[in-house]
Amino acid sequence: MTDASLPWSHAPVKVGLVGAGPWARAVHARVLAAGPETQLTAVWARRAEAARETAAPYGADVAARFEDLLDSCEAVAFAVPPSVQAELACRAAEAGKALLLEKPLALDLPSAQRLVDAVDTAGVVSQLVLTSRYNPATRRFLAAAQGVDAVGARACWLHGAFLGGDFATAWRLEHGALLDLGPHVLDLLDAALGPIVRVRGTGDPRRWIELTCEHASGAVSQASLSGSVNVERGITRIELFGPHAELVYDGAALDHEESWPVLRREFATAVRTGKSGELDVHRGLRLQTLMAQALEA
Template sequence: MTTTSPTWNHSPVRVGLVGAGPWARAVHARVLAAGPETVLTSVWARRPEAAHETAAPYGAEVAATFEELLDDCEAVAFSVPPAVQAELAVRAAEAGKALLLEKPLALDLPAARRLVDAIDASGVVSQLVLTNRYHPAARRFLAKARTLEVSG
C-alpha cells in the first residue's frame, strides 16, 4: 500500500511580523518563513535595525511603518509587549487582517475587550499562541481532564 502525504494546494498566506526581539527572531520569523502554508513578507519594529536583522535571513521586507506592513500582508503575527499588541492588533483587525496573537492578550481587561470586540466586528480569524497546546503531553492532559468530574 502506498501512502502519500497531504500537499498544500493553496497560495501561502502572506504574514507580516510585528516585533523583532529574541522571541520574534527565534520562533515567529523562523516558523512563518518555513511554509508552505505561510510566507513571511515583512517585519516592522520600533527599531529598524532589529527589523532588518529579523527579516534578512528569510528575504522578507522591512516595513517603514505599521501601515506599510498592513499593506503588504494578509495576516499579522505579533511578538511585542501586551500593551503594544492590544493597540496595534485592533488596527490590524479593523484593516481585515487575520491575527496571530501572543499571551497575554493585553495588559488589562478593558484593552483585551477592545481587541476581542474589534476581532468580532471585523470577522477576521484570530489565534492566541499557546506554545505547548498541541504537544502530545498537553493533549493527554486535556483528554484526561475532560473525563474528570469537577465540583466546588
C-alpha cells in the same frame, strides 16, 4: 488534532510580523518562514535595524511603517509587549487582517475587551499563541483528563527568567508571573478540569503568586507561579487527583519544536476557511478575565 504532515493544498498565507525581539527571532520569524502554509512577507519594528536582522535570513521585506506592513500581508503576527499588541492589533483587525496574537492579549481587561470588540466588528480570524496547547503531548493529556473524575489538582509553573536575560523585559518585571505564566496555567486547568468559575490570588506576582481555582465540576485546583526563582530548569507541571490513579502533565519534558508545525497549520487553515478555532481572541479574553479576578482578590 491537525495533521501538519499532510500536504498543504492552498496558497501560503502572507504574514507580516510586528516585533523583532528575541522571541520574534527565535520563534515567529523562523516558524512563519518555514511554510508551506505561511510565508513571512515583511517585518516591522520600532527599531529598524532589529527588523532588518529579523527579516534578512528569510528574504522578507522590512516595512518602514506599520501601515506599510499591513499593505504587504493578509495576516499579522505579533511578538511585542501586551500594551503595544492591544493597540496595533485593533488597527490590523480594522484593516481586515487575520491576527496571530501573543498572550496575554493586553495588560488589562478593558484593553483586551477593546481588542475583542475590534475583531468581532471586523469579522477577522484570530488565534492565540499558547505554545503548549499545540503540542501533541499536551493534547493527549487533555484528552485523558476528560476521562477521569478529578476532584482536585495542583499546578506549578516556575522559572528564573525574570532574574536576568532576554526575557527579563520591562512589562514582565512590572507585572510579574500572573500575566506572563497565568494564561498557560489557567488555560490548561480550565480545559482539564472544566470551566473555572472563581479564582483567587495571593502573594506578589513579581515574586510568587498562588492561585486557587473553583471549577464548575466542583473540583478545586491550586497553582504556584513565579518567574523569579533560581531553578536549574523550568518546572511546568500539573497533577490531577481523584479516585483514579494520579494523572500527571510534565510540560518541562515537552519538545516545543513539535508545537510549531501544528500552530502554523491551524492558523493557516483558519485564515483560509475564515473560521477561528478554539484558541481565538475570545479564549484570550476569558483568560484575561480570570487573571483580573485573581488580581482583585
